[in-house]
Amino acid sequence: MSLMNIALIVYIFASIAYIVREIWRSSVTKWVSLGLLILAFCFNLAMVATRSIEAGHPPFSNLYESLVFYACCTAFIYIVFEFVYNFRIVGALAAVLSMLILFYATLQDDTIRPIMPALKSNWMLIHVVTYMLGYAAFGIAFVTSIIFLVVKPFAKKTKGDAGAEGKEILPRNFDKLSYKIVAFGFPFLTLGMITGAVWAKKAWGDYWSWDPKETWSLITWLAYLVYLHTPLVLPKMSINKSKASVMLSIWLLVAFGIVNFTFMGLSYLPSAEDSAHVYGLKK
Amino acid sequence: MKNVQQDQSGVVSEIKDKKQMNQGEKERYGSDDSNKVWQFFCSVKLAVVIILVMVVACILGTVIVQEKTIDEYTARYGYGLATFFKVTQLNNVFHSYWFSFLLVLLCANLICCTIKRWRNTILQAGFILTHLSIILILVGGVIKLQLGVKGGVNVYKGKSVNYFLTQRLTSQGKVDYIKKDLPFEIALDDFILEKNEPKFQLVSYVKSKDRQKVLEAKPGKRYRVPGSDYKVTITDYVPDAELKQEPVNTSDKVENPAIFVKFSNSGKVVAEGWLLAYGRNAYEDKKQNLRIEYCWIPSQLELEKSLNSLEISQAKVTAAIAGQLYDYSLEFNKSFKIEGTDYTIRMLQYALNYGDRRPLEEQPTDNPAVQVEIAGPEGTEIRWVFEKFPDWDKMHPAKYQKLKLTCSGIAGAFMAKNTVRILHAPEGKQVIVFIKDKKIVETVPWELEKKYTVKDTDLQLLVSSYFPSFDFKKEVIKKSDQVGTPAISVTMEGPNGKVTDWLFSNSQYATWYPDNNLALVYEPTGDTIKHFISKLHIVDNGQTVAEKAIKVNDPLKYKGYAIYQSSYDPEAGSFSGLQIVKDPGIPVVFSGFGTLCFGVIFIFYIKPFLRKKQKKEVKEVEE
Ligand code: HEM
Numbered sequence: 001m002s003l004m005n006i007a008l009i010v011y012i013f014a015s016i017a018y019i020v021r022e023i024w025r026s027s028v029t030k031w032v033s034l035g036l037l038i039l040a041f042c043f044n045l046a047m048v049a050t051r052s053i054e055a056g057h058p059p060f061s062n063l064y065e066s067l068v069f070y071a072c073c074t075a076f077i078y079i080v081f082e083f084v085y086n087f088r089i090v091g092a093l094a095a096v097l098s099m100l101i102l103f104y105a106t107l108q109d110d111t112i113r114p115i116m117p118a119l120k121s122n123w124m125l126i127h128v129v130t131y132m133l134g135y136a137a138f139g140i141a142f143v144t145s146i147i148f149l150v151v152k153p154f155a156k157k158t159k160g161d162a163g164a165e166g167k168e169i170l171p172r173n174f175d176k177l178s179y180k181i182v183a184f185g186f187p188f189l190t191l192g193m194i195t196g197a198v199w200a201k202k203a204w205g206d207y208w209s210w211d212p213k214e215t216w217s218l219i220t221w222l223a224y225l226v227y228l229h230t231p232l233v234l235p236k237m238s239i240n241k242s243k244a245s246v247m248l249s250i251w252l253l254v255a256f257g258i259v260n261f262t263f264m265g266l267s268y269l270p271s272a273e274d275s276a277h278v279y280g281l282k283k
Numbered sequence: 284m285k286n287v288q289q290d291q292s293g294v295v296s297e298i299k300d301k302k303q304m305n306q307g308e309k310e311r312y313g314s315d316d317s318n319k320v321w322q323f324f325c326s327v328k329l330a331v332v333i334i335l336v337m338v339v340a341c342i343l344g345t346v347i348v349q350e351k352t353i354d355e356y357t358a359r360y361g362y363g364l365a366t367f368f369k370v371t372q373l374n375n376v377f378h379s380y381w382f383s384f385l386l387v388l389l390c391a392n393l394i395c396c397t398i399k400r401w402r403n404t405i406l407q408a409g410f411i412l413t414h415l416s417i418i419l420i421l422v423g424g425v426i427k428l429q430l431g432v433k434g435g436v437n438v439y440k441g442k443s444v445n446y447f448l449t450q451r452l453t454s455q456g457k458v459d460y461i462k463k464d465l466p467f468e469i470a471l472d473d474f475i476l477e478k479n480e481p482k483f484q485l486v487s488y489v490k491s492k493d494r495q496k497v498l499e500a501k502p503g504k505r506y507r508v509p510g511s512d513y514k515v516t517i518t519d520y521v522p523d524a525e526l527k528q529e530p531v532n533t534s535d536k537v538e539n540p541a542i543f544v545k546f547s548n549s550g551k552v553v554a555e556g557w558l559l560a561y562g563r564n565a566y567e568d569k570k571q572n573l574r575i576e577y578c579w580i581p582s583q584l585e586l587e588k589s590l591n592s593l594e595i596s597q598a599k600v601t602a603a604i605a606g607q608l609y610d611y612s613l614e615f616n617k618s619f620k621i622e623g624t625d626y627t628i629r630m631l632q633y634a635l636n637y638g639d640r641r642p643l644e645e646q647p648t649d650n651p652a653v654q655v656e657i658a659g660p661e662g663t664e665i666r667w668v669f670e671k672f673p674d675w676d677k678m679h680p681a682k683y684q685k686l687k688l689t690c691s692g693i694a695g696a697f698m699a700k701n702t703v704r705i706l707h708a709p710e711g712k713q714v715i716v717f718i719k720d721k722k723i724v725e726t727v728p729w730e731l732e733k734k735y736t737v738k739d740t741d742l743q744l745l746v747s748s749y750f751p752s753f754d755f756k757k758e759v760i761k762k763s764d765q766v767g768t769p770a771i772s773v774t775m776e777g778p779n780g781k782v783t784d785w786l787f788s789n790s791q792y793a794t795w796y797p798d799n800n801l802a803l804v805y806e807p808t809g810d811t812i813k814h815f816i817s818k819l820h821i822v823d824n825g826q827t828v829a830e831k832a833i834k835v836n837d838p839l840k841y842k843g844y845a846i847y848q849s850s851y852d853p854e855a856g857s858f859s860g861l862q863i864v865k866d867p868g869i870p871v872v873f874s875g876f877g878t879l880c881f882g883v884i885f886i887f888y889i890k891p892f893l894r895k896k897q898k899k900e901v902k903e904v905e906e
Binding site: 109110111112120121183184186187190191194197198201202203204205206207208210212215216218219222223225226229230232233236237269270271 | 327328330331334335337338341342344345346347348349377424433482484497808835836837838845847849862864866869872873876879880883884886887888
């Protein structure tokens, strides 16, 4: 069985384990679920490592390689967060997210091809790694937003129940968690964009040329910048607090859509034919 | 487990200081009117609105193709929209007046809010740095637009240039090239194109799944073709191979009878080759108006009959409908009703080489076809039926898809002036029939290695060998040990058993498994340029002042200009395409980049720790 299949299956098991843990809370279920996810992450990391050895270059030269790495980063960021915050059910969806990204990779062309001259740069390495870590954090924020939006209507009903505190599905202040994750990911996104600009200057002579890929990475950055500034505006706008957190969560869903469009969807744009940076363009 | 509320990080945490701030501001900025304007430019609301408008602008700037000629817009979007784009500058969003205005507004907003919020505490450092950095980057951008240039030039090996060309879109929407002089000369000493070792890959295609996948090409291992139950094993590999096909006889049983025929004219061989009774069974010489056929007759009895009849392969059209087959001889302008159906067919004409305008007797029998008219319940349909492409109608729209027509023997329907028929039957009975003007003139028994003269010509005919079971032995020859045209031998396993075949990397055709569902191709992989390098030197005032071999990613810099490798002559490799950039804004922009990086790291990673520490200290003091 290939590493890919093993990783996919272990991700699924990890996801199931997280659901079991939600129903039957104990330290055993907690460590089993986390352990499975770490195992899946290790398999995923092994895929990245073997690929870079086989190809003889950093493993991000095409969409297949980038997706495998992206899945790996998502799992990694989630695991880091789980040690810092009380996440619980988020793990189930995070594992599914990694699994879906990996699965999407299996649909791509996985041929090892020699990389083009412009990609041979250390800036590219930093650029891709920081971007992927940023994207991964936004992926987790996407997951927490979904959970918040889905669980919120039910959470209200049980609120009066004082004894049920410990049994509540969402930890307290769950809505603020998304904000913290975005705040964690945003510097990575910023670094990714800047190293990208520096690299473009080295390789193509211009740090910014309004190429579709560049423009969309700016759109992504602006989308999260707005998200980070809105808490300063909302209190002035007489919007009640719970409505505000719903709006912010929805905004995160949209923003994550933009992330994925920037990452994979640009070849659908009419201007993509002029771009130097778009994956998977058919000649 | 931590309590989430305790360590708010990032921008949100600042809200708490707000109330105290407003008090101080009112004292600083007196009158109410100017206060309103000031408040407007300071507000985060404005910031959010500007950013959202920028997002929309950016989306428009990628959805609408940018900086194209007016003709292209008209062709793509129509005249009305094209004019609209030109007026609103949506054809060049990022250099439009309104986008610049947006950036100026953004700058004003940033400056105002930064001044308003300025406090000399370490916790503010990140906020100030990030906002300042964006101003720096924008200022650097303006410097680039005002003082920078970017263009390109091609230099030939051994030549030098002292100018380059920049591109500009005129107000009429046309592309204009402007020549810019350089304060020095760039000379190309040499251009080097480094290629990667060629690589080859084995690609599988499963038709029923429409799925293409690259297989690992490691010899000896058995692979499952992804998404199917086929198995593939590479059994051999030759780095530089050539295919030799040698005719062989595989058995004494008559399975695929073939003869080798030689024609000579006064002792010299003018034509020779294999004739296969069940394959390419005829040779034609249009100049001599001669046709030679090799026919295998399965029994003695039939041979006797054939000796006296002209027709051996009867030309016919076959209609297949609802699992039934009906044969019709090639007769023109006669209608045949297909029994038990509503269809009537009529043959209109035929050709020996479809599409050939010459008269029939001059056409080679390359692509014989009959034109047939079908009358049915939905009117008539006229279609060409091809002898060699029986499935043509499957791939082309036809009115009566259910009725399948094929034809055979068309090539023999037209008789050359001289026809030589070499008849062959079991038990050594073998006769040559000479036909002239559709009449049998002579029949002679034949033997191997004996010459027979063709009547009325100078030609002599000789059958030099006979294989009852003709086959090609495919032999792969290794030409060298270097990687040239590699070939692999592949064993495919599937519902029809095991099949082994050689795949050549230079073959244009896929190799199909017998069920016509799995195809394999062995091919070189894409782009094989590793590096392209230009060896340049710069001459200023008659002196060589700089020298460098530039690559993509590694430019030569001189006097504020940077010279980049950007392209090359794809055919002869005799010129190098250079990109020439001058941007005095770079130091400003890059210091903005640095400040921004440090700023965001400070706000989101350092500040939360500092806050926590401060809080602890406050608590300790209180206690
Ligand atoms: C990396 C980019 C940015 C970061 C990290 C950032 C961060 C911050 C922070 C931490 C504050 C709160 C300061 C305080 O209350 O002391 C703030 C306020 C503000 N930011 Fe940004 N900012 C960024 C970019 C921008 C941009 C592009 C604009 C666009 C105009 C902007 C407009 C504002 C405004 C107007 C305020 C003032 C809020 C007020 O006065 O109530 N910021 N920003």
